Amino acid sequence: MTRCSRRALIRGAALLPLAATAADALGEPPAARYFPRHGSYAHSTVAYDxxxxxxxxKAGLDGQARIEAVANQRLERVALDLSRLTARTARIDGTRVRTRQQNGKLYLDAPHPLPAGAHFTMEIxxxxxxxxxxxxxxxxxxxxxxxxxxxxxxxxxxxxxxxxxxxxxxxxxxxxxxxxxxxxxxxxxxxxxxxxxxxxxxxxxxxxxxxxxxxxxxxxxxxxxxxxxxxxxxxxxxxxxxxxxxxxxxxxxxxxxxxxxxxxxxxxxxxxxxxxxxxxxxxxxxxxxxxxxxxxxxxxxxxxxxxxxxxxxxxxxxxxxxxxxxxxxxxxSLRDWRDIWLNEGFATYAEWLWSEHIGEDTADEIARAEWRSLRDRPQDLRIADPGPRLIFDDRVYVRGACTLHALRRTLGDGGFFALLRSWHAAHRHAAADTATFLAHAEHHTGQETRPLLHSWLYEKRLPDLVA
Ligand SMILES: [Zn+2]
Structure with missing residues (x-):
């Protein structure tokens, strides 16, 4: 079944090796990220105009980006991501600044060090x-x-x-x-x-x-x-x-x-x-x-x-x-791409809920069929940490959805859907990770759901769907 696992246009799609270059040096969280060359933790964005x-x-684009941001640490330069397009001029808080572009990054030298907590505006x-x-x-x-x-x-x-x-x-x-x-x-x-x-x-x-x-x-x-x-x-x-x-x-x-x-x-x-x-x-x-x-x-x-x-x-x-x-x-949102089952497992389960809603196969019937399919495939993937190359592997989607179905069978419909709603309400317009979900599930339901979720998400062997 086709799922939203491949983002590319069909024409010209090609598999390329992942670059393993060190992250930009401006500030990196201690945990390794899946795509460390992208993004900076040294600042946070408030608004793009x-x-x-x-x-x-000409297939040409002329752009002016006005970006409001906050410094998360003392900043002497700001790192942005910009690929194959040329920054002609840049300003920080109205002052023209020097720029450098390299390997998909655009660096702006601050006119003076920006202290942690400073709000500033970039115009590019x-x-x-x-x-x-x-x-x-x-x-x-x-x-x-x-x-x-x-x-x-x-x-x-x-x-x-x-x-x-x-x-x-x-x-x-x-x-x-x-x-x-x-x-x-x-x-x-x-x-x-x-x-x-x-x-x-x-x-x-x-x-x-x-x-x-x-x-x-x-x-x-x-x-x-x-x-x-x-x-x-x-x-x-x-x-x-x-x-x-x-x-x-x-x-x-x-x-x-x-x-x-x-x-x-x-x-x-x-x-x-x-x-x-x-x-x-x-x-x-x-x-x-x-x-x-x-x-x-x-x-x-x-x-x-x-x-x-x-x-x-x-x-x-x-x-x-x-x-x-x-x-x-x-x-x-995801804190990092390693947690992608939180996106794709949930969205895939929503497909099954829709099927149930319109009177076609129930989520239980689909889950059982998908579980049998998973059982016959290699069990060599940790759903909550599949590796950067396999974030769109179909098993992340299907086993992620089966994880939710196993939870539904444990909690019953009332408890399960209350958990889904509370998970969204607690992290609406924010970002979360798998560890947060495990803690939320136990806290919200008052049940020991951690062993069940751990076996589905962190162990490679496929757990039984029917306990
Ligand atoms: Zn999706």
């Missing part, structure tokens, strides 16, 4: 022809869409964000975002959050989106091209305001896309019941004119490839999967 002009004929002018970043999972980040290539998309998980804007590329560095995107007349632009302004300029149309987030850089998204738009609302219950819904897709596939996405309001309603209040101000799906290895849960605007739309809801489980990520993955 990205002014972008995209020229389809940059430009270039953005291209996907090659990764062990194929090309990720910015890519072209359409035939001919006159559109663009972003699918960055896990480390593709620096392909289009300078950022602190950590999954737990979450910030607010404003996007002001100028595209030629006749082209549309979509980004995370909601459209707050659109006006003509000398160079085309400027589209402004704002998303208070908070959002990790890898979930930031921009789509340009020509789309058919479908606006609506999802009434999810008496105690919850309706969720604004905005889908967009190429006009030529409008009929099939509208049909395949039609049950999103019912998914949102069902998941609000299971997981608690929807954590963001809007939701929508964007279908791009390209074949994708998998959909991606870009925050408030999940992206699907044309190959995920067949007019027969053939991949509807993935529509449910990406919505569920908005609770688990986007709102409750």
């Amino acid at each position: 990205l002014r972008l002009a995209y020229h389809p004929a 002018d940059y430009r270039g022809r953005p291209r996907p970043i090659r990764s062990p999972f194929g090309p990720i980040g910015w890519d072209l869409t359409g035939d001919p290539y006159d559109g663009t998309m972003v699918a960055s998980q896990p480390t593709g964000a620096p392909s289009w804007f300078p950022c602190n590329d950590r999954p737990d560095d979450k910030a607010a975002y404003t996007f002001r995107i100028t595209v030629p007349q006749g082209h549309d632009a979509l980004a995370n959050g909601t459209l707050v302004d659109r006006h003509r300029t000398g160079r085309g149309t400027c589209w402004t989106y704002h998303h208070p987030g908070p959002m990790a850089p890898y979930l930031a998204a921009l789509y340009t091209g020509r789309f058919r738009h479908d606006h609506g609302t999802a009434p999810v219950g008496p105690d919850h305001p309706p969720i604004a819904l905005h889908n967009a897709y190429p006009a030529w596939m409008a009929k099939d896309a509208a049909h395949d996405l039609a049950r999103q309001p019912e998914m949102l309603r069902a998941f609000c019941g299971h997981f608690g209040r929807y954590p963001f101000e809007a939701y929508g799906a964007v279908v791009v004119d390209a074949e994708l290895g998998a959909p991606v849960e870009n925050q408030t605007r999940s992206v699907f490839g044309r190959n995920h739309i067949d007019g027969q809801r053939g991949t509807e489980t993935l529509v449910a999967h990406e919505i569920a990520h908005h609770w688990y993955g986007n709102s409750v």
Whole structure:
């Protein structure tokens, strides 16, 4: 079964060795991270304001990034992530500063040392022809869409964000975002959050989106091209305001896309019941004119490839999967990629809950079938620490979901869904890791769930599903 395990466009995907270079020297937590070259712990981001002009004929991007940040330690320089694009000028708190670019990093020399706790603003002018970043999972980040290539998309998980804007590329560095995107007349632009302004300029149309987030850089998204738009609302219950819904897709596939996405309001309603209040101000799906290895849960605007739309809801489980990520993955974020089962195990279990909800196979039936499949495969993976190359291994998804099902069988439906809701409520708009989940489960339920979870998550041998 296809899952959102491969982020790359199908064309050109290639496996490359992971670089094992030492992390940037500006400040590193003691625990080893899976992608230590990305992100810095020396500062935290508060807000990104990205002014972008995209020229389809040249596939060129002119960017101005205004980044508000806080120093976590005394800073003499600031390290950002920016790949294959050229920073032309940079300022810190209005003062022009010296920059250096090397191996996907952009370093800004502070005009004077910034003390720990200092709030500061960076302004970076940059430009270039953005291209996907090659990764062990194929090309990720910015890519072209359409035939001919006159559109663009972003699918960055896990480390593709620096392909289009300078950022602190950590999954737990979450910030607010404003996007002001100028595209030629006749082209549309979509980004995370909601459209707050659109006006003509000398160079085309400027589209402004704002998303208070908070959002990790890898979930930031921009789509340009020509789309058919479908606006609506999802009434999810008496105690919850309706969720604004905005889908967009190429006009030529409008009929099939509208049909395949039609049950999103019912998914949102069902998941609000299971997981608690929807954590963001809007939701929508964007279908791009390209074949994708998998959909991606870009925050408030999940992206699907044309190959995920067949007019027969053939991949509807993935529509449910990406919505569920908005609770688990986007709102409750990862502290590090090693904990990815907290995203993918939960979203995969949501697929099974959706199947149960619509009267097809129950989660129990699916779990038993998936368990039998896992039993016949190599048991050589620790789900809570699969290694950086295997974060998208299908077994992380399936065994992660089976872990939750084992917990459901132990706690009963009432206790289990209360635990899911409390997990989201406790870490909403923040970041967490597996150790925190184990502690939360015991604390919340008052039961000794740790031995069960430990055997599923940290031991390689597959535990029995039915105790
Ligand atoms: Zn997923």
